[in-house]
Amino acid sequence: MPVIKTIKKTSPVNYAVALFIILTINFIIPRLMPGDPLQAIYGNEALLVLTPELQEELCRRFSLDRPLGEQYAAYLFSLCRGDLGYSYFYNAPVLKVISGFLPWTLLLTGLASFLSTLSGFFLGVESGSRRGRALDQCLLGGIMFFSGFPDFFVGIILLLFFGVFLSLAPLSGALTPYAGHSGLMLVIDILHHLALPLTALVMVRLTATYLMTRSAMITTLGEAFILTARAKGCPERTVRYRHAGRNTLLPVVTAAGLQFAHLVTGTLFIEIVFSYPGLGSLLYNSLLTRDYPLMAGILLIITIVVLTINLLLDILYSKIDPRVAQCM
Amino acid sequence: MRTLFSKPSTPIGLFAISLLALALLVLAATGCNTAKKGDRPAGLQDPIYTIADPAGDWGFPSPFAHYSRGPGYVRMSFIFDTLIWKDNQGYIPALAKSWEFLKDENAYLFLLQDQATWHDGHPFTAKDVVFSMDYMKAHSYEWVNLGVVKKAEAVDDFTVKLYLNRPYAPFLEHIAGTAPILPEHIWKDIQEPRQFLQKEALIGTGPFKLKDYSKEQGTYLYEAYSQYYQGTPKISRLKFVKVRNEMAAAALRQKQVNVAQVPPEIAGELKKEGLRKLTGRHDWVAKLMINHQKAPLDSVEFRQALAYAIDRRALVATCQRGHGLEGSPGLVPPDNSWFNARAAAAYPYDCVKAAEILAGLGYEKKDGCFKKDGQTLELELLISGGGTGVSGFPGEREGEMVKEMLETAGIKINLRSLEAKILDNLVNEWKFDLALSGHGGMGGDPETLNKVISGKAFISARFNRSDELNLLLEQQMKETDQDRRREFVNRIQEVYAREMPCLPLYYPTWDYLSDDRVSLYFTPQGIGSGVPQPLNKMSFLN
Amino acid sequence: MHVNYWREVHTTSLGRIGLGLIILMAATAALAPLLTTCQPSAYTGAPFAAPSAQHWLGTNDVGQDIWTHLLYGARTSLAVGSGVALLSLCLSVLAGCSSALLGGLYDRLLMRLVDALIIIPPVIVAILAAAYLRPNTILLVFLLSAFSWPGGARVIRAQTLSLKERMPVYAARTFGASRRRLLFSHIIPDLGPLLIALMIQDARRAVFMEAGLSFLGVCDPTIVSWGKMMQHALKFVYMDVWRWWLLPTGFALSLTIMGFTFTGFALESALNPRLRKEVSHAGN
Numbered sequence A: 001m002p003v004i005k006t007i008k009k010t011s012p013v014n015y016a017v018a019l020f021i022i023l024t025i026n027f028i029i030p031r032l033m034p035g036d037p038l039q040a041i042y043g044n045e046a047l048l049v050l051t052p053e054l055q056e057e058l059c060r061r062f063s064l065d066r067p068l069g070e071q072y073a074a075y076l077f078s079l080c081r082g083d084l085g086y087s088y089f090y091n092a093p094v095l096k097v098i099s100g101f102l103p104w105t106l107l108l109t110g111l112a113s114f115l116s117t118l119s120g121f122f123l124g125v126e127s128g129s130r131r132g133r134a135l136d137q138c139l140l141g142g143i144m145f146f147s148g149f150p151d152f153f154v155g156i157i158l159l160l161f162f163g164v165f166l167s168l169a170p171l172s173g174a175l176t177p178y179a180g181h182s183g184l185m186l187v188i189d190i191l192h193h194l195a196l197p198l199t200a201l202v203m204v205r206l207t208a209t210y211l212m213t214r215s216a217m218i219t220t221l222g223e224a225f226i227l228t229a230r231a232k233g234c235p236e237r238t239v240r241y242r243h244a245g246r247n248t249l250l251p252v253v254t255a256a257g258l259q260f261a262h263l264v265t266g267t268l269f270i271e272i273v274f275s276y277p278g279l280g281s282l283l284y285n286s287l288l289t290r291d292y293p294l295m296a297g298i299l300l301i302i303t304i305v306v307l308t309i310n311l312l313l314d315i316l317y318s319k320i321d322p323r324v325a326q327c328m
Numbered sequence B: 001m002r003t004l005f006s007k008p009s010t011p012i013g014l015f016a017i018s019l020l021a022l023a024l025l026v027l028a029a030t031g032c033n034t035a036k037k038g039d040r041p042a043g044l045q046d047p048i049y050t051i052a053d054p055a056g057d058w059g060f061p062s063p064f065a066h067y068s069r070g071p072g073y074v075r076m077s078f079i080f081d082t083l084i085w086k087d088n089q090g091y092i093p094a095l096a097k098s099w100e101f102l103k104d105e106n107a108y109l110f111l112l113q114d115q116a117t118w119h120d121g122h123p124f125t126a127k128d129v130v131f132s133m134d135y136m137k138a139h140s141y142e143w144v145n146l147g148v149v150k151k152a153e154a155v156d157d158f159t160v161k162l163y164l165n166r167p168y169a170p171f172l173e174h175i176a177g178t179a180p181i182l183p184e185h186i187w188k189d190i191q192e193p194r195q196f197l198q199k200e201a202l203i204g205t206g207p208f209k210l211k212d213y214s215k216e217q218g219t220y221l222y223e224a225y226s227q228y229y230q231g232t233p234k235i236s237r238l239k240f241v242k243v244r245n246e247m248a249a250a251a252l253r254q255k256q257v258n259v260a261q262v263p264p265e266i267a268g269e270l271k272k273e274g275l276r277k278l279t280g281r282h283d284w285v286a287k288l289m290i291n292h293q294k295a296p297l298d299s300v301e302f303r304q305a306l307a308y309a310i311d312r313r314a315l316v317a318t319c320q321r322g323h324g325l326e327g328s329p330g331l332v333p334p335d336n337s338w339f340n341a342r343a344a345a346a347y348p349y350d351c352v353k354a355a356e357i358l359a360g361l362g363y364e365k366k367d368g369c370f371k372k373d374g375q376t377l378e379l380e381l382l383i384s385g386g387g388t389g390v391s392g393f394p395g396e397r398e399g400e401m402v403k404e405m406l407e408t409a410g411i412k413i414n415l416r417s418l419e420a421k422i423l424d425n426l427v428n429e430w431k432f433d434l435a436l437s438g439h440g441g442m443g444g445d446p447e448t449l450n451k452v453i454s455g456k457a458f459i460s461a462r463f464n465r466s467d468e469l470n471l472l473l474e475q476q477m478k479e480t481d482q483d484r485r486r487e488f489v490n491r492i493q494e495v496y497a498r499e500m501p502c503l504p505l506y507y508p509t510w511d512y513l514s515d516d517r518v519s520l521y522f523t524p525q526g527i528g529s530g531v532p533q534p535l536n537k538m539s540f541l542n
Numbered sequence C: 001m002h003v004n005y006w007r008e009v010h011t012t013s014l015g016r017i018g019l020g021l022i023i024l025m026a027a028t029a030a031l032a033p034l035l036t037t038c039q040p041s042a043y044t045g046a047p048f049a050a051p052s053a054q055h056w057l058g059t060n061d062v063g064q065d066i067w068t069h070l071l072y073g074a075r076t077s078l079a080v081g082s083g084v085a086l087l088s089l090c091l092s093v094l095a096g097c098s099s100a101l102l103g104g105l106y107d108r109l110l111m112r113l114v115d116a117l118i119i120i121p122p123v124i125v126a127i128l129a130a131a132y133l134r135p136n137t138i139l140l141v142f143l144l145s146a147f148s149w150p151g152g153a154r155v156i157r158a159q160t161l162s163l164k165e166r167m168p169v170y171a172a173r174t175f176g177a178s179r180r181r182l183l184f185s186h187i188i189p190d191l192g193p194l195l196i197a198l199m200i201q202d203a204r205r206a207v208f209m210e211a212g213l214s215f216l217g218v219c220d221p222t223i224v225s226w227g228k229m230m231q232h233a234l235k236f237v238y239m240d241v242w243r244w245w246l247l248p249t250g251f252a253l254s255l256t257i258m259g260f261t262f263t264g265f266a267l268e269s270a271l272n273p274r275l276r277k278e279v280s281h282a283g284n
Helices: A012-031 A037-049 A052-061 A068-080 A094-129 A134-147 A151-165 A184-221 A224-232 A236-273 A279-289 A292-320 A322-327 B002-006 B009-038 B070-077 B126-138 B171-176 B245-253 B264-272 B300-309 B312-319 B351-360 B396-409 B420-428 B447-453 B467-478 B482-499 C005-011 C013-030 C066-102 C104-118 C122-133 C137-164 C167-174 C179-215 C226-234 C242-271 C273-283
Strands: B049-053 B084-086 B091-093 B096-102 B107-112 B149-156 B159-164 B208-214 B219-224 B237-242 B259-262 B276-279 B285-290 B324-326 B364-366 B369-372 B378-384 B412-418 B434-439 B502-508 B511-514
Touching: A012 A068, A012 A292, A012 C104, A012 C122, A037 A052, A037 A292, A094 A134, A094 A184, A094 A236, A094 A279, A094 A292, A134 A184, A134 C013, A134 C242, A151 A184, A151 A236, A151 B245, A151 C226, A151 C242, A184 A236, A224 A236, A236 A279, A236 A292, A236 C122, A236 C179, A279 A292, A279 C122, A292 C122, B049 B245, B091 B096, B096 B171, B107 B126, B107 B171, B126 B149, B126 B159, B159 B171, B245 B259, B245 B264, B259 B264, B264 B276, B264 B511, B285 B300, B300 B351, B300 B396, B300 B482, B300 B502, B312 B324, B312 B396, B312 B502, B351 B364, B351 B396, B378 B396, B378 B420, B396 B412, B396 B434, B412 B420, B420 B434, B447 B467, B447 B482, B467 B482, C013 C066, C013 C242, C066 C104, C066 C137, C066 C179, C066 C226, C066 C242, C104 C137, C122 C137, C122 C179, C137 C179, C179 C226, C179 C242, C226 C242
Parallel strands: B049 B237, B049 B259, B378 B412, B378 B434
Antiparallel strands: B084 B091, B096 B107, B107 B159, B149 B159, B208 B219, B219 B237, B259 B511, B276 B511, B285 B434, B285 B502, B324 B502, B364 B369
């Protein structure tokens, strides 16, 4: 019988194909627009601002006056050099603009990923091992309830309540600018700014891990070795975490990798709500200013980060669990 | 069984760590506020003066790298001084102690400060002024057009003479009071000023030095320059931070910022809470641009019909929620001393009158739409989607409403949403029917009228088909007698209203709220050449 | 093996709530013109009027009735949701079944493509495409469908493969039934509950993505949408108006998504035999 959320391992070849597809989409979409390629890729706005010399230079660099095949080759070639084009709004190479914003997004996403997996796992274990009882039903209902809220809406509510009314949390940004903090104070300041966005993300995103752990727990607790452990007289907690929990941990960690893509998208929206200086805010700004190369660059970078993390987790997973390697 | 005591601790340990992390977060979220209040040692160092800005990043604040809009100029003006400057009264000395117009030579003579130094300690001399003029002629700076300056000449170390090509009345305002003076010893070898983003690019003679700029966070930190020739600023540190418009009120209440532009709805409430409210004059006008070069809009009657069909009062009441002044068909805002009430009374909202005029032009109304020779009367209205950063800039909401009004009158409208710069560009090339746009500077000398009626820029109506209007515009520039000039300006407004080359829709109200650490003011005719923000660097000096 | 999935879904409390929410939202959307007297674009009152008998949820910044917007927003949301669900289901069935029935190189290539597409984050590509193409609602449906079919295709393929080996299909095949007949009269009916589960999942994701994209401002400007309402409302949170503008919109969106999530979860539990078995045991 099928379960919709099957975890299937994907081989590195699939990642290569996926990357290729993304690059191709990135290449083709702008060229579907009417007008000459430079105008299509950069948009009318940018052409007003870019100097003729720079336009010529870009044309040459990306072979925009050549046939499509050559353009594609030039595109891939320049990507290999880390050349993602030129942002007219920031008046700088796209990669340089992005590199300033990326760390904040990674911090937010990384912490959210870690915390949501961890809390989802523990709640799942507790819930699954108390199947059908009051705590399980409460947790299940509650977590399903929260998962229905879009991240940005949760973010807005948290911001209004804790930021505006209670004045407990900062209203925007990633740190207090020029407060002169250093060391521990700086860390606390950054955490202080992270608290609300992180809470919003974790609240909404722990569902997948929770549900997966819970159902895996239910399955595992019916297995013979659990009965054996119980028969041996192991305490309940040992059975729960050491025997059953450990068995569910591996798929949960992999699922966290798959969740990562959704988490990143959630982060984009959350950043906009909290004016958090990451890629989401940058993306929003590039949408407003119609800075297409920057937009395409951000999306490409995010995709590459997501694919890389998934690939790493996959490799890690097959190293830990040899059965998986055979299955592939 | 041995494992019972050692191993189970792994998940529990993890759990404990996560709990700890969560606790830390909660602590950070709640405890930090009190901590912050506590660790601000009174008297040791002034707290930073904080200015909120909704956009945050306005570019690297060197003259050639800041973003071209007003706030970018303001950030640059803290670091670079000009020859003369303005405070709330009028022109004041800056790098020039005094100045004089030599009428027979058509030149300006400036006596310079002899105590001024650059931030790196180099003395400032007349050579720097000459260099700046030449450099900005070679590498154009968007804010200053040096086309009229024929030659800059250093008479001695602290005297400079600028020769002009032709008589140019706004020289003090637009060149001497706007052009930043650059240090020769730093810029002389710079070929690509836009790419010059080193620390040296920020060495000026102004009252503040830039300590830090973060594009990602949208923040600027300035530090007072203690050797400033007009005295050390009373604010030792100053920062610009990014605060979204809707959060500005909360940030002011929580004392996170000292000054912010706030939405007008909440300005009154904040004032009651003890903050100082600064309302600028209504110098910014939102306009309906009309392509008067193209049928059917080239007909005066047709444009008058448009003016009757648009309810300007409703636009203010609905889209500006009452926070603004109704557009005067004579262009000059009602709170301006040159305002002509008679011109403003033209075109009360009257759909029937509009329909009568259109019927007189040979249009027939069928199914609620006017038609002529079987063709439906259809016009395209360009609006700018997305933010421009200007509060009150006509956008989607205003476009929808104008569309509805004109369609009620029987003129079919197609809305097209564009980015602001593209819209300006299309308007500039006359590739439009109607467009919503706007500009500031209405508070200045009536010379502005010439600029925005017959001037060449895209914000201008670029209208010169009325000989009467052309003559009046010319006369008012020559007239030195105030009363006679007023008469001309009144007539200009009336003729403009009659010709209706472009319809003023409304003048939005701009409110800034600040605490009383610094008494800020709106500079008459704006900072530099017209930035309508109350952030004049002079208010931060003693 | 014959399980009454319907009964399984609507007897669990989550399933009941979910179905109720979906029906409620669908009814709201369908009956929108009857539930309000205003047109969404009409300026019917003063800006920021508080809720009253005339305007149940007050008015927005230009005096349009918020309640009316909420109702018409439901239409957009559900239209996009169901459109994407149907379209991507068609694509999934087409790809999944053909892959399973034809096999060979075609199967291998198609599944490789599916495996690759599955790891591409859909919202991100949708933002890029939508930003360039300035979509209307129909284009948006196509765009979102293009990125949501692979997951379904994989599941359907697996299920079709296992069905292929089972009695009725096997028998039909031995009697020389054509592939098309095999597909439509034996396989698709048996896939029924699975297809519904897939549709619910796709619809939920589409509703969420539509709201997200219009929250970013990537949407058809002439259409009322919840995401856009929230984007507008967020600009005025310094006033009381968010209580009847932002909150109801956010909750309407959340309830719709919840409706799909709950129903989907209940259906999935019913489809998963192991979990189901435990359900009946838990009752004992």
